[in-house]
Amino acid sequence: MASAQKHSPVRHSPDIQSFMRLLEARGELVRVSVPVDRDLEITEIADRLVKKGGPAVLFENVKGSDFPLVIGLLGTRQRTALALGVSDLDDLAAKVRHLIDLKGGGGLGGLLGNVGKLRDAMNLPPRRVRSGPAQEIVWTGDEVDLARLPILKCWPLDGGPFVTLPLVITRDPETGERNMGMYRMQVMGKNVTGMHWQRHKTGTKHLEKARRLGKRLPVAVAIGGDPALIYAATAPLPPIPGLDEFALAGYLRGQRSPVMKGVTVDLDVPANAEFILEGYVDPQEDWAVEGPFGDHTGFYTLPDLYPRFHVTAITMRRDPVYPATIVGRPPMEDAYLIEASERLFLPAAQMILPEIVDYHMPPAGVAHNLVVVSIRKTYPGQAYKVANGLFGLGQMMFAKVVVVVDEAVPVNDFAAVWREVTAKAVPGRDTLTTRGPTDVLDHSSRGWGYGGKLILDATTKLPEEVGSAASSREDQGKEGAVEPLFVPHTSTDLPDFGGVLAQRQTADGYWVVALHKTRPGQAQALAEAFATHPAASGIRHLLIADEQTDVQNMQDVWWTLLNNIDPERDVRQVGPLLVWDGARKLPEEGFVRAWPPKIEMTPEVQRRVEARWHLYGLPEQAR
Structure with missing residues (x-):
């Protein structure tokens, strides 16, 4: 074999394996030693566990692979907070608010008051090292075979195995700016995958620039590393010069992320990753059919054309662990990553829209489909001002339904929010539809990446709002009315309509x-x-x-x-x-696209997992 080994002078920094040891010591990681199948069986186990708040799992014996697989590392709110170095996800907002609240006056004393914050900010840039654990073993040429990794086929209708926790690293061919994003990758051959770069993603912009320049785009894909870096790859970062995913992870961790040059690509890669896939995407090459894929929406994303990623080298630790996740019907592990982003970017949203008290993207809304925001309301129309302002904030542009409630309403109390909607949002008067960009994974929109949006004003109404001409109920126009009388009622005589x-x-x-x-x-x-x-x-x-x-x-x-x-x-x-x-x-209703199925596991796999549960050694209550 042409494998090479390198020594690792990089000093200790958090990584997947140290996080696994921490979870195991806390009783939040369980080892499964019996053989398990990467084709659907691991998904069924992990799905049951995450929906019951169960532990992370290290599968030590994955059929057809020499490498163990870990899943569910961020499968609870508490584990996600632990991965990001805070005691609770709410602490992320306080941490960011501390950084952006710089003192501007007070002469020398005011300047000195910023020293501690500036020291925190100095942790942002990554730290260059000569070598690291992620390059202890190197595969090139014929050694490169993705089938040797325990890559999961997650759901029955998936087009093949998918890498589900990839940290995809590219560099702008013109400016040199670095980007890291998490884009699923379907295995299409021993050294080829799809690259799911959607039209709004930075990777797509880099590829388009490479096409104009007539160049291949070098790509590195890290699997594993600092859990804070895994989160950062999913975070909707604002376009601030010098702020990238490595910088965000460094700030969250309080120490600079170690990076080193790739073996066959001139890109910075995490020195403490488990695996690194190195290669390129050729913008002149025909795109490949990718999918279906059981996606985070809980529906299958249907097949479409995406670029091919050619793997020229695989580097790894001496004893690597392959980290994975699954997405599907909520709640899933990604809900906690979304919640982390909520907490992290709340202070920035409040800087732009200061009346915001809190906001939440419930799991049922699978991120962009539903945003609930509470506000301090002082004037009529303020709910619409805030909702439209949110539509203009980065990836909030993909939001489909925005519900605005009063400041006292807990935005994460799902039932309470919808009670506010029926009590305070009169149809026609307090509802507003508009349109704009949508997530390209939205199968129901009027066009690809383009569709309707809805604002529900469930705040307490002021007199000017009650007298609106948009009112559709007789009791709205009465002089002196502030809020309509709403008397909910449950009928025992439910009508029988066909279908x-x-x-x-x-x-x-x-x-x-x-x-x-x-x-x-x-x-x-x-x-x-x-x-x-x-x-x-x-x-x-x-x-x-x-x-x-x-x-x-x-x-x-x-x-x-x-x-x-x-x-x-x-x-x-x-x-x-x-x-x-x-x-x-x-x-016949004018909807020309195919309608995707909901994700469901096959009864055969469900029965197999049920029969083998006692062999896994996993908690019975999470069964």
């Missing part, structure tokens, strides 16, 4: 149905029929979900609806109701 497989009314004003849709316009007909039915008394929202939805589970209901609507097309007022049409859209 409704299950239904229920809630005490806080929602009628939820699971609709088996078989014809165009069926949801609209259902809405019109219900709007005039006596059972509609006291109902403000008609939620039409698909036939797979559990109407007793509001998390499942809202997850389905938020994925399946383009608000401009599918959220509309019918009489006194706001109707949310989350049923499948048909070609």
Whole structure:
């Protein structure tokens, strides 16, 4: 073999293996020694664990690979905080607020007051080292074979195995600016993967510049390293000169991230990673069909064309561990990464929109589909000002539904937020649709990366807002009215409409149905029929979900609806109701794209895992 070995003078810095030892000492990591299959079995185990708050797992014996696999390292709020070096994720906001609140006056005393903060900022740039553990073993040429790594096939309809925790590193061919992002990578051969660079991503911009210059784009993919760096690769960083993912990890960690030059690419790579994949993307090459992939939305992303990444070398530690994650129906591990970003960027949002008290992106909204924001309200229309301001903040441009509530409402209390909506957001008066960029993974939008948005003003109304001409209810125009009288009601006489497989009314004003849709316009007909039915008394929202939805589970209901609507097309007022049409859209209704299936594990794999659970040595309560 042509493998080379290097010594590692790099001094200790946090990495995956030290984090694993910490979790194991705390009883939050379990070793599984029996053989497990990387094709679906690990996914089923990990899915059960993350939904029950179970431990991380080190699979020591993965069939077909010589390397162990660890999953679920960030699978709880507390583990994510631990990975980022804080006792609680709320501490991230305080840490950033401390840094950006620099003292500007007070002469010499004021300047000296900033010294400690500037010392913190000095931890931002990465630290260059000559070598590190990630290059102790080097594979090149015929040795490069991705099948030797325990890369997961996560879900039954996936197009193949996917690298799910890659830290993809590129450099702007013109400016030299570095970028690290997390983009899934489908294995397409022993040394080829797809590179899921969506149109809004920095990697796509770098590739386009390389195309114009007639050059290949060098790429390095780190697997593992400092857990803070893994988080940083997912963070929606603002465009601030000198602030990149290495800098963010350095600030969070309180020490500079060690980096070294790649073996075959002129790129900085994390010196303490488990594996590094080095290679290139050729912008002149035809793109390859990538997918399907069971995505973080809980639906499959259907096949599409993406660039190919050619792997020219694989470097690794002497005894590496392959870290992985899975995404799918929420809640999943990525929910805690999203929450970390919420906490981290709250102070920046408050600098721009100072009336913001807090905000939250609930797991049911899979990040961009739902943002709840609480504000200190002092003037009419302020809710719309804040919502539109959020649409202009970085990746918040992808938000689909924004709910604005009063400052006393806890934004992470899902049920309380929706009670506020029925109590204070009158359909037609306090709802506003607009349009803009959407996540390209949104299967329901009117166009690829472009669709409708909805603002729900669930704040207490001021007199000027109650008298709005947009009011659609008789009691809104009465002189002196400040807030409409809303008396929720639950009917015991639920109407029987065709195609409704299950239904229920809630005490806080929602009628939820699971609709088996078989014809165009069926949801609209259902809405019109219900709007005039006596059972509609006291109902403000008609939620039409698909036939797979559990109407007793509001998390499942809202997850389905938020994925399946383009608000401009599918959220509309019918009489006194706001109707949310989350049923499948048909070609006859003008929807020309394929409608993706929800992610589900096969019954055979579920039965196999159930039968083998006692062999894994995992907690029974997480079964």
